[in-house]
Amino acid sequence: MKQIDENLRRVYREVEKDDVPDRFKQLLDKLRQQDSSDEK
16 A cells, blocks of 8 residues: 555656645545555
8 A cells, every 4th residue: 555655656746746636645545444444
């Protein structure tokens, strides 16, 4: 999960001022929730 986060930030580094689009943030949140559920 962390790797996905880092890769997205790397891709968007040039436009980081604009931040990561909301749809990606929502997707990452969902993936984090699933990931944390899987760890239990």
